[in-house]
Amino acid sequence: MEVDDGDEVAVESTDMTTTSRHHFGDSSDTSDAFFITIIESMKEEYGLFVWPCSVVLAEYVWQQKSRFLGATVVELGAGTSLPGLVAAKLGSDVTLTDDSERLEVLANMKRVSRLNNLKCKVMGLTWGVWDAPSFDLHPKIILGADVFYEARGIYFLSLKNGKPCCLCFQKCSGHHLIEFLMMKWGLKCVKLLDGFSFMPFCKASSLSGNIQLAEIVYNGEQVS
Ligand SMILES: C[S@@+](CC[C@H](N)C(=O)[O-])C[C@H]1O[C@@H](n2cnc3c(N)ncnc32)[C@H](O)[C@@H]1O
Numbered sequence: 001m002e003v004d005d006g007d008e009v010a011v012e013s014t015d016m017t018t019t020s021r022h023h024f025g026d027s028s029d030t031s032d033a034f035f036i037t038i039i040e041s042m043k044e045e046y047g048l049f050v051w052p053c054s055v056v057l058a059e060y061v062w063q064q065k066s067r068f069l070g071a072t073v074v075e076l077g078a079g080t081s082l083p084g085l086v087a088a089k090l091g092s093d094v095t096l097t098d099d100s101e102r103l104e105v106l107a108n109m110k111r112v113s114r115l116n117n118l119k120c121k122v123m124g125l126t127w128g129v130w131d132a133p134s135f136d137l138h139p140k141i142i143l144g145a146d147v148f149y150e151a152r153g154i155y156f157l158s159l160k161n162g163k164p165c166c167l168c169f170q171k172c173s174g175h176h177l178i179e180f181l182m183m184k185w186g187l188k189c190v191k192l193l194d195g196f197s198f199m200p201f202c203k204a205s206s207l208s209g210n211i212q213l214a215e216i217v218y219n220g221e222q223v224s
Contacts, residue, residue, distance in 0.1 A: 021037050022058065022082060024058070039080070048080060048104070048108055050079075053195075068090040070092070071140040074097060074141075075094065076097055077127075079098060085112060085116055085120065087143065088113070094118075095121040096113070096123070098124070109122045143166050147169075148167055148181060190216065191214065
């Protein structure tokens with residue numbers, strides 16, 4: 001489901017809505033430093049805020065900027081969309097996606113894209129629901145922050161284009177373990193980094209948890 005950019009989005013102004021500003025690059029070097037403003041909502045029915053994995057993935061995108069110039073990028077389960085917005089700022093053609101049922105999340109994506117003067121496409125893409133528009137996506141790079149508890153979307157998009165997915169996730173155990181999900185969906189990890197190994201100190205100091213960054217590709221064999 002593509003969300004029409006012409007739709008007017010009601011901006012709900014309540015004390016549950018706030019904005020946060022995220023800086024990239026050295027602000028003393030004005031040539032390529034920038035910031036992204038995110039609208040967050042702490043309403044009880046749905047949490048719409050920047051998760052720590054998103055901060056780490058956005059920094060990784062910034063540090064890998066040469067890969068993103070002119071690239072077609074899809075962000076899965078984007079929520080407040082910080083990594084995708086950074087990719088758009090670096091010159092990518094970005095489609096931000098989230099659960100088709102979460103209209104408030106999709107509407108917020110349009111608002112943050114406009115707020116940052118970016119032209120991201122916004123699309124409902126529910127993992128495991130393969131409607132026609134989702135098959136028309138041909139991303140060069142897929143981004144996903146804190147979405148690896150459910151790998152169906154990632155499996156489909158990797159299979160389609162064989163290109164890397166950059167994912168950030170909290171390391172956890174049991175059936176949410178990355179090794180389990182990758183084996184299940186025929187994925188192969190080609191890069192695995194401790195999220196804190198490349199974060200600037202000023203950003204890392206406000207984060208907690210065991211955050212890892214993986215680049216994965218489709219491996220060609222799906223285990224039942
Ligand atoms: C933990 S949040 C992470 C949000 C954002 N990536 C971040 O890191 O700030 C998980 C996101 O996945 C989305 N999501 C959950 N289930 C989904 C599904 N079945 N299909 C598509 N998106 C889904 C949620 O709406 C939410 O935005």
